[in-house]
Amino acid sequence: xxxxxxxDEEPDFDDVIVLLSLSAPAKPAPESLGRRLxxxxxxxxxxxxxxxxxxxRPADVVSVLDLKPPEGNRARGEAPLGRFFWDRERHRGSxxxxxxxxxxxxxxxxxxxxxxxxxxxxxxxxxxxxxLPFIEVPSGVESISAITLLDVATEEVVLSGTAx
Numbered sequence: 001x002x003x004x005x006x007x008d009e010e011p012d013f014d015d016v017i018v019l020l021s022l023s024a025p026a027k028p029a030p031e032s033l034g035r036r037l038x039x040x041x042x043x044x045x046x047x048x049x050x051x052x053x054x055x056x057r058p059a060d061v062v063s064v065l066d067l068k069p070p071e072g073n074r075a076r077g078e079a080p081l082g083r084f085f086w087d088r089e090r091h092r093g094s095x096x097x098x099x100x101x102x103x104x105x106x107x108x109x110x111x112x113x114x115x116x117x118x119x120x121x122x123x124x125x126x127x128x129x130x131x132l133p134f135i136e137v138p139s140g141v142e143s144i145s146a147i148t149l150l151d152v153a154t155e156e157v158v159l160s161g162t163a164x
Contacts, residue, residue: 062087065147067097067161080128082159084108084147086137093119093135097149097159100124104151106158108132111146121152 067082082097095108108119117138122130137144149159 063144063163065144065161065163067147067149067159069159070157080159082147082149082161084144084161086144091137091139091141093137095119095122095132095135095147097122097124097130098128100128100130100158104153106130107150107152108135109148109150110135110137110141110144111148112141112144115141 063086065084065086067084069080078099080097080099080101082095084093084095086093093110100106104124106122106124108122110117110119119135119137120132122132124130144163146160146162148157150156151158
């Protein structure tokens, strides 16, 4: 059933949307959109495989460092926690954390003896969780002595952990 609008009546919002969509010329999606969507899907699959390979490798190949807040910074409620997985053979890592305070930006630092390098930045989600699932550890790093997560604004250590 077709409905005709008269000039005397004010159209509903839905009617305006329908009229606009009918008046717009049909145009196929650009090729670049298809390529970008395919690339995102492939990247997503690659990222999922990366994390799965790290967390499912044998313990003699993957080191796990648990991170906790410094003793003096333990807040009431659920304390922030973190876990860093490091595949020593492939020099790749993944970091996951939970219960981070407030919506701030954080920087993850990896320490190997006297070498210190920033592994990346992360923002927590509304629940207080965050992740850096794809970390390339420099090939010259043979061991990791500690990991720290710093609040970017205050440079305060939020989480830290040392190798076992």
